[in-house]
Amino acid sequence: MSDVNKVVLAYSGGLDTSVILKWLQDTYQCEVITFTADLGQGEELDPARQKALKFGIKPDNIFIDDLREEFVRDFVFPMFRANTTYEGEYLLGTSIARPLIAKRLVEIARQTGADAISHGATGKGNDQVRFELGAYALMPEVKIIAPWREWDLLSREKLLAYAENAGIEIDMKHREGGAPYSMDANLLHISYEGRHLEDPSAEAEESMWRWTVSPEAAPDQAEHIQIGYEKGDPVSLNGKKMSPAALLAELNRLGGKHGIGRLDLVENRYVGMKSRGCYETPGGTILLPAHRAIESITLDREVAHLKDDLMPRYASMIYNGYWWSPERVALQTLIDHTQEHVNGTVSLKLYKGNVIVTGRDSADSLFDxxxxxxxxxxxxxxxxxxxxxxxxxxxxxxxxxxxxxxxxx
Known part of the structure; x- marks a missing residue:
């Protein structure tokens, strides 16, 4: 283990990554740098800093970065230019965040002279692939430490015992069997997996959902909104110019209010297994039909159909972790070229879980x-x-x- 002197850890401050931090110190006897990304998950991030300090991490080695604008501008919006869905439904909320985290891990590693990075993804999931493909594409010489593929803490009892021996604070929910779901959140979505949801025939509990009301409980009065587009990207809401992150956050609020954006899906993971997950993506669920609507009057027929033909492959690239691959970059160049004249406004009606396009207008319209x-x-x-x-x-x-x-x- 002596070949690793300094490692950058993707650190949330939760139980798993806190155990990983201590395990890295014990196992590799190396200096640890923590990186926590603010992607709009809506959680207080300072506790992560305080926990890192308790582990003896130097203040200069604790990175907590606000990446919300970069996330939406450089990752979410380029993906939405392609009208991207995986397997016909999933809006890739978790997938699209991973290449940005990988990029920042590598940047910090270079900045601090670290020779390794580490993450908390398990050996059964997609995230290990996404993090590591991204890291290797951006820093080919980097060493990657994936504790879930190395250690023997493969049961919750062993994990809790290690945490207790290391003096890591354990929440009551973990002592009582853990949180009911494994969750991941950012400005595009929140996901739920595990526990009750591992039975694909079992209906998700209403109490699980955090961002959206049920369609039955949504307002009885529809709400009309208008989204302005420039070169394929949303730039305004109801005539007000907004930054990418602010616009998506407001669409999340509006969509959640009207019961929009819930999805219950069994998907095919890249590692080979099927997995059941539930997702809340209120803002993205509004943006998808809105973008298709503005394209419907500004894109040439064959260009639009070519985009639709290529989209499933583009979606698989993102889902499987190939954001930084040459083929994704090449395809993005084509997609972005098609968006040159995708300008104008789209009017929509939000009502009880539904997003209804009511109008579209553009100075670049091909509709005669x-x-x-x-x-x-x-x-x-x-x-x-x-x-x-x-x-x-x-x-x-x-x-x-x-x-x-x-x-x-």
């Missing part, structure tokens, strides 16, 4: 009412041309049909 009208178009479109168009497109089917008729004779 003089052609699309059911009324007299004054010669803008010659309907007789459609006959030849249809016959040409039917030619191969007519040839095949004629051949079938000949075979019958």
């Amino acid at each position: 009412s003089t052609i699309a009208t059911f009324e007299d178009d004054a010669g803008a479109y010659d309907q007789k041309d459609a006959g030849g168009f249809i016959k040409l497109n039917a030619l191969r089917m007519r040839i095949a049909a004629s051949l079938r008729e000949k075979r019958k004779k």
